[in-house]
Amino acid sequence: xxxxxLVCLELGExxxxxxxxxxxxxxDMEELELLIAKKKSGQVFTHEDTETLAxxxxxxxxxxxxxxxxxxxxNVKNFCVSEAVDLSFAIARSGKMLEVSKKIxxxxxxxxxxxxxDCVSLVVMSVLASLGVKTLKVANTKYSSFGGTxxxxxxxxxxDADVGEKKFIQIxxxxxxxxxxxxxxxxxxxxELLMIMKKFAVPSIPMLAxxxxxxxxxxxxxxxxxxxxxxxxxxxKSTDDAYKLGKFLVEASKKAGLLPACVVSAMSQxxxxxxxxxxxxxxxxxxxxxxxxxxxxxxxxIAKEIVEVALILSGKAKGRSDAGEMFDGAVLSGSxxxxxxxxxxxxxxxxxxxxxxxxxxxxxxTSFIEADEDGFxxxxxxxxxxxxxxxxxxxxxxxFDKNAGIVMLVRExxxxxxxDKIARVHYSFDNQNFPLALPxxxxxxxxxxxxPRREKLLVKVFV
Numbered sequence: 001x002x003x004x005x006l007v008c009l010e011l012g013e014x015x016x017x018x019x020x021x022x023x024x025x026x027x028d029m030e031e032l033e034l035l036i037a038k039k040k041s042g043q044v045f046t047h048e049d050t051e052t053l054a055x056x057x058x059x060x061x062x063x064x065x066x067x068x069x070x071x072x073x074x075n076v077k078n079f080c081v082s083e084a085v086d087l088s089f090a091i092a093r094s095g096k097m098l099e100v101s102k103k104i105x106x107x108x109x110x111x112x113x114x115x116x117x118d119c120v121s122l123v124v125m126s127v128l129a130s131l132g133v134k135t136l137k138v139a140n141t142k143y144s145s146f147g148g149t150x151x152x153x154x155x156x157x158x159x160d161a162d163v164g165e166k167k168f169i170q171i172x173x174x175x176x177x178x179x180x181x182x183x184x185x186x187x188x189x190x191x192e193l194l195m196i197m198k199k200f201a202v203p204s205i206p207m208l209a210x211x212x213x214x215x216x217x218x219x220x221x222x223x224x225x226x227x228x229x230x231x232x233x234x235x236x237k238s239t240d241d242a243y244k245l246g247k248f249l250v251e252a253s254k255k256a257g258l259l260p261a262c263v264v265s266a267m268s269q270x271x272x273x274x275x276x277x278x279x280x281x282x283x284x285x286x287x288x289x290x291x292x293x294x295x296x297x298x299x300x301x302i303a304k305e306i307v308e309v310a311l312i313l314s315g316k317a318k319g320r321s322d323a324g325e326m327f328d329g330a331v332l333s334g335s336x337x338x339x340x341x342x343x344x345x346x347x348x349x350x351x352x353x354x355x356x357x358x359x360x361x362x363x364x365x366t367s368f369i370e371a372d373e374d375g376f377x378x379x380x381x382x383x384x385x386x387x388x389x390x391x392x393x394x395x396x397x398x399x400f401d402k403n404a405g406i407v408m409l410v411r412e413x414x415x416x417x418x419x420d421k422i423a424r425v426h427y428s429f430d431n432q433n434f435p436l437a438l439p440x441x442x443x444x445x446x447x448x449x450x451x452p453r454r455e456k457l458l459v460k461v462f463v
Contacts, residue, residue: 029066032056036070045083054090058189062196071207072200076244079206084248085255088210092218094189098165099220100136104173107134108310109221111212112229119272120227121149122284123303124310126340127330129176131307133314136172137179138186138215140194150181155277155402156349163347171346176339179347187214203236209248213256223259223313225306226250229267230459233382239264239459246462261309262462265302266455269380269412272299275389276405279426288337298411298457300331305458313463364403365431367438369423371416371447378448380412388440392425392433403428406441413454416447 031052038049045053061067101107110124125135139150139161153159161181163171172178184191193211197204216224226249229235230242246262253260265271274283287300308323317323330336341351371377385406393404405426416422423445427434 050086088213091189091214101222106222108223110225127336130335130339135177159349187218226262231268233267250462264459279405290332368421371420375449376451378452379446381444384444392437
């Protein structure tokens, strides 16, 4: 085969067999070229074609530049919903098929297409579980974007979601919510797909949909909610692309036999006020505490929308009004916070490791970012702020500062005066990255004389 010839050229004929022994992957370039030619001629892939494509993706596909370039060309005009569903099933079957809903009844799975300062999933899972709606979450760690659900929950000492299938399902049944750290057991071919998509200059909507859907199919959830963000902090930047992705996801999910919805929201600034594990967790705890001002935050507004949709789809609520009252009741009664604590404890976490003032404040320095002029907070550049947090926190397990965090004290559009504190920066006393991070944080936050036009937070819901 063509790819084998390339391997032989690199290793030398006498070492070709050695290359095989070392596990160098053999990708059938002839099959890939046939698929590419078929697409160029406007043909629709058959079931067998998508099986072949999934196999090529799984076989170390992220190192195949021809494959990367081909997948990047696929869009809603040349790759239809049926093809995406077939490819999703093929990728799902590359690992375990858990079929959780068949074993314990209807379950909701929520997926997130945004990556900066977003704790919505933690609120949604806690509220739904407290209302008797089983919720599931499969989270990649190695290839996921910064600040995923698992990395936040690991702020609790001892938390470990790297559990087997039996325990994952048992916790879902007993607690009403379960989380699985995906280390390759669920849709392993998707890990290659995620690596491939990181190389795209422009996101491929069908490939994004396949990545999301394949894990939901493998998981076996019966109800799926997609939380799609658009803007600076989203995977898709434009509202139009977010609409296309939302519509595509819902249509594909229905064809796959699932009950779906997609909530599209703006992410021009971090959804949560905090960036940084401990501080994001503490914001969730405050938000789930009755009477707190965070109850009216962007994070809680989006969480409430998603919960309302999930309650209606699951049959727990008759309509919007009923679902909204159920959300408010779960938060105000403290039952959602209690459920959040149960989830942490179920996975071995020590809740007090984050919840006590001593553990957070001991050994932490605090600095403030102040407004440099009178005006309005015109822009919080979400990706830039995220990058500055990574500079502050450090890279790697050894140097990582668990106490590092940036907390926005005001939101975009707020009037400020020169010298007003607009952000709070936390870091450990021995953190040597603070001088490097400080100018990055400052440049991520812009004050201008003219009040900015505030984008609508909740953009659209597809069902």
